[in-house]
Amino acid sequence: MMFDWSSAGWGWMFFGGIFMLIFWCAIIGLIIWGIVQLVRKGQPSSSATKTHYMETLKERYAKGEISKEEFDQMKKDLLS
Known part of the structure:
Protein backbone atom coordinates (compact mmCIF):
# COMPACT_ATOMS: atom_id res chain seq x y z
CA MET A 1 0.00 0.00 0.00
CA MET A 2 1.28 3.46 -0.83
CA PHE A 3 1.79 6.24 1.65
CA ASP A 4 -0.60 9.14 1.25
CA TRP A 5 1.64 12.24 1.28
CA SER A 6 -1.28 14.68 1.10
CA SER A 7 -2.40 14.02 4.70
CA ALA A 8 1.08 13.79 6.29
CA GLY A 9 1.70 17.54 6.49
CA TRP A 10 -1.33 18.68 8.49
CA GLY A 11 0.12 17.84 11.87
CA TRP A 12 3.38 19.63 11.10
CA MET A 13 1.52 22.65 9.76
CA PHE A 14 -0.41 22.92 13.06
CA PHE A 15 2.78 22.73 15.16
CA SER A 46 14.03 56.42 44.11
CA SER A 47 16.75 55.00 46.40
CA ALA A 48 19.47 56.86 44.47
CA THR A 49 17.44 60.06 44.72
CA LYS A 50 16.93 59.63 48.46
CA THR A 51 20.64 58.99 48.95
CA HIS A 52 21.48 62.15 47.01
CA TYR A 53 19.06 64.23 49.10
CA MET A 54 20.38 62.77 52.35
CA GLU A 55 23.94 63.72 51.37
CA THR A 56 22.79 67.26 50.59
CA LEU A 57 20.94 67.42 53.91
CA LYS A 58 24.01 66.23 55.81
CA GLU A 59 26.16 68.85 54.07
CA ARG A 60 23.72 71.62 54.96
CA TYR A 61 23.69 70.50 58.59
CA ALA A 62 27.50 70.31 58.68
CA LYS A 63 27.76 73.85 57.27
CA GLY A 64 25.34 75.11 59.93
CA GLU A 65 22.64 76.14 57.44
CA ILE A 66 19.98 74.16 59.34
CA SER A 67 19.48 73.30 63.00
CA LYS A 68 19.44 69.83 64.57
CA GLU A 69 15.63 69.92 64.80
CA GLU A 70 15.30 70.90 61.14
CA PHE A 71 17.77 68.18 60.16
CA ASP A 72 15.86 65.52 62.13
CA GLN A 73 12.52 66.62 60.67
CA MET A 74 13.81 66.68 57.08
CA LYS A 75 15.52 63.31 57.57
CA LYS A 76 12.28 61.84 58.89
CA ASP A 77 10.38 63.28 55.89
CA LEU A 78 12.89 61.88 53.41
CA LEU A 79 12.96 58.39 54.87
CA SER A 80 9.19 58.01 55.16
Whole structure:
Protein backbone atom coordinates (compact mmCIF):
# COMPACT_ATOMS: atom_id res chain seq x y z
CA MET A 1 0.00 0.00 0.00
CA MET A 2 1.28 3.46 -0.83
CA PHE A 3 1.79 6.24 1.65
CA ASP A 4 -0.60 9.14 1.25
CA TRP A 5 1.64 12.24 1.28
CA SER A 6 -1.28 14.68 1.10
CA SER A 7 -2.40 14.02 4.70
CA ALA A 8 1.08 13.79 6.29
CA GLY A 9 1.70 17.54 6.49
CA TRP A 10 -1.33 18.68 8.49
CA GLY A 11 0.12 17.84 11.87
CA TRP A 12 3.38 19.63 11.10
CA MET A 13 1.52 22.65 9.76
CA PHE A 14 -0.41 22.92 13.06
CA PHE A 15 2.78 22.73 15.16
CA GLY A 16 4.55 25.11 12.77
CA GLY A 17 1.82 27.68 13.36
CA ILE A 18 2.19 27.35 17.13
CA PHE A 19 5.96 27.73 16.93
CA MET A 20 5.60 30.76 14.67
CA LEU A 21 3.20 32.33 17.19
CA ILE A 22 5.65 31.67 20.04
CA PHE A 23 8.49 33.11 17.96
CA TRP A 24 6.68 36.37 17.19
CA CYS A 25 5.46 36.74 20.79
CA ALA A 26 9.07 36.39 21.95
CA ILE A 27 10.27 38.98 19.43
CA ILE A 28 7.55 41.47 20.44
CA GLY A 29 8.25 40.80 24.12
CA LEU A 30 11.97 41.52 23.62
CA ILE A 31 11.18 44.77 21.84
CA ILE A 32 8.85 45.90 24.65
CA TRP A 33 11.42 44.88 27.29
CA GLY A 34 14.12 46.87 25.46
CA ILE A 35 11.95 49.98 25.30
CA VAL A 36 11.12 49.73 29.01
CA GLN A 37 14.82 49.36 29.87
CA LEU A 38 15.70 52.44 27.80
CA VAL A 39 12.99 54.51 29.49
CA ARG A 40 14.03 53.38 32.97
CA LYS A 41 17.68 54.11 32.25
CA GLY A 42 16.91 57.81 31.88
CA GLN A 43 15.20 58.05 35.27
CA PRO A 44 17.04 57.84 38.56
CA SER A 45 15.81 55.23 40.98
CA SER A 46 14.03 56.42 44.11
CA SER A 47 16.75 55.00 46.40
CA ALA A 48 19.47 56.86 44.47
CA THR A 49 17.44 60.06 44.72
CA LYS A 50 16.93 59.63 48.46
CA THR A 51 20.64 58.99 48.95
CA HIS A 52 21.48 62.15 47.01
CA TYR A 53 19.06 64.23 49.10
CA MET A 54 20.38 62.77 52.35
CA GLU A 55 23.94 63.72 51.37
CA THR A 56 22.79 67.26 50.59
CA LEU A 57 20.94 67.42 53.91
CA LYS A 58 24.01 66.23 55.81
CA GLU A 59 26.16 68.85 54.07
CA ARG A 60 23.72 71.62 54.96
CA TYR A 61 23.69 70.50 58.59
CA ALA A 62 27.50 70.31 58.68
CA LYS A 63 27.76 73.85 57.27
CA GLY A 64 25.34 75.11 59.93
CA GLU A 65 22.64 76.14 57.44
CA ILE A 66 19.98 74.16 59.34
CA SER A 67 19.48 73.30 63.00
CA LYS A 68 19.44 69.83 64.57
CA GLU A 69 15.63 69.92 64.80
CA GLU A 70 15.30 70.90 61.14
CA PHE A 71 17.77 68.18 60.16
CA ASP A 72 15.86 65.52 62.13
CA GLN A 73 12.52 66.62 60.67
CA MET A 74 13.81 66.68 57.08
CA LYS A 75 15.52 63.31 57.57
CA LYS A 76 12.28 61.84 58.89
CA ASP A 77 10.38 63.28 55.89
CA LEU A 78 12.89 61.88 53.41
CA LEU A 79 12.96 58.39 54.87
CA SER A 80 9.19 58.01 55.16
